Amino acid sequence: xxxxxxxxxxxxxxxxxxxxxxxxxxxxxxxxxxxxxxxxxxxxxxxxxxxxxxxxxxxxxxxxxxxxxxxxxxxxxxxxxxxxxxxxxxxxxxxxxxxxxxxxxxxxxxxxxxxxxxxxxxxxxxxxxxxxxxxxxxxxxxxxxxxxxxxxxxxxxxxxxxxxxxxxxxxxxxxxxxxxxxxxxxxx
Amino acid sequence: xxxxxxxxxxxxxxxxxxxxxxxxxxxxxxxxxxxxxxxxxxxxxxxxxxxxxxxxxxxxxxxxxx
Numbered sequence: 001x002x003x004x005x006x007x008x009x010x011x012x013x014x015x016x017x018x019x020x021x022x023x024x025x026x027x028x029x030x031x032x033x034x035x036x037x038x039x040x041x042x043x044x045x046x047x048x049x050x051x052x053x054x055x056x057x058x059x060x061x062x063x064x065x066x067x068x069x070x071x072x073x074x075x076x077x078x079x080x081x082x083x084x085x086x087x088x089x090x091x092x093x094x095x096x097x098x099x100x101x102x103x104x105x106x107x108x109x110x111x112x113x114x115x116x117x118x119x120x121x122x123x124x125x126x127x128x129x130x131x132x133x134x135x136x137x138x139x140x141x142x143x144x145x146x147x148x149x150x151x152x153x154x155x156x157x158x159x160x161x162x163x164x165x166x167x168x169x170x171x172x173x174x175x176x177x178x179x180x181x182x183x184x185x186x187x188x
Numbered sequence: 189x190x191x192x193x194x195x196x197x198x199x200x201x202x203x204x205x206x207x208x209x210x211x212x213x214x215x216x217x218x219x220x221x222x223x224x225x226x227x228x229x230x231x232x233x234x235x236x237x238x239x240x241x242x243x244x245x246x247x248x249x250x251x252x253x254x
Contacts, residue, residue, distance in 0.1 A: 004245055069247055098249045101212045101238045132214060182211045182240035182247075 006072045006175050007039045008032055013078040013089035015046035020145040021110045023153040025077040028108055028140070031164050032075070038172065043067060045092045052091065059095045068099035073175035074133065077108040080120035085127075093131065101132035102182050104174035106167055108140040116141025136174050138167040201241035202248055208239035213252070 010032065012025040025042055032040040043064070050059045068074075076093075078085050105128050109117020121139050128135050140163055142148055148157050155161070199208040215233050235252045 070245075097216065098214065098236060098238055099247070101214055102240075132212070179245070183209050183242040183245065185209070185211065187210050187212060 005037050005039045006172065006179070007041075007070050008073045008075065008171065008175060009041045009043050009067050009071055010075040010077060011089075011092075012042060012044045012046075013076055013092075014086045015088050016079070016086075019079060020112075020142070020149060021077050021079045023149045023155075024108055024110050024140075024142045024145065025075075026153070027155055027160070028075055028077065028164055028168075031161065032168060035168065035172070041067065045088060048092060050092060050095060055091065056094050057097060059091070061095060064092065065096050065099055068096045071099075071103060072179050073104035073106070073171050074100075075106050075108060075171065076124065076128075077110065078117065078120050078124060080109060080111040080113075080115075080117040083119040083123070085120050085124055090127065093127065097131060102178050103133055104136060104171055104178055105133040106136045106138065106140075106171040108142065108167075110142040110145050112144065112146055114143050116143035134174060134178060136167075136170045138170040140164055140167050199237075199239045199248055199250065201244060201246050203246040204241060204244040206241050206243035208241050208246075208248060210237055210239050212238040214238055214249075 010025050010029040012022060014021050029040050029042045032038055048061050048064055050061055078089055107121045107124055109121045111117045118141060125135055140160070142160070148155065148160065150156050199210065201208050214236050216236050217233050236249045237252055239248050241247070
């Protein structure tokens with residue numbers, strides 16, 4: 001059994017004020033933090049002072065890069081904007097590359113409509129692959145998100161916790177497996 | 189994570205000194221900032237070796253010579 005704790009930060013992928021994705025990200029981070037052997041952190045991309053007059057690794061922020069390098073897996077929480085992902089989420093993800101390779105990622109989709117961000121998740125998959133991340137086959141879909149949380153941001157529908165649990169089980173298994181691979185299994 | 193050393197020898201962990209595991213090669217594309225690297229002119233790309241430390245978990249990379 002590996003003795004080092006797994007580090008799995010949660011990335012809140014929108015800068016929109018008052019967004020419901022913030023509640024979704026917090027719930028996932030809370031559930032992660034309850035698990036033994038796991039360390040997490042909620043990274044709000046709105047707090048990252050990345051320049052927008054350049055792109056890719058030229059915009060790398062040392063703190064975000066350090067989180068990504070240390071991470072064994074990521075949770076990306078993304079709202080769905082016109083069937084796509086927020087441009088600033090892509091901008092932030094593109095600021096790193098080598099830091100992601102052979103690490104697991106799980107995606108949480110958030111939408112006001114009934115499909116729970118399924119389209120944004122599908123659109124993110126090829127991006128994750130090119131970044132070198134390994135996607136898991138469980139997602140969390142917050143559909144009609146305005147009904148999922150109350151005014152204080154507390155989760156109203158408890159069934160989400162069971163879905164998050166299955167999602168995290170798979171993500172943690174993949175994180176452990178990929179850590180073993182990165183550290184023990186040679187490419188050649 | 190930013191070693192520019194080229195070579196085929198095992199990489200030493202910059203944090204703890206252990207021998208690292210080479211677990212991936214990643215193709216990266218040429219930009220002005222990378223002019224000093226070894227670039228495949230046919231693809232404007234170079235390959236970066238990605239390594240991880242089995243002892244402390246640190247990661248590091250280096251460019252492969254063409």
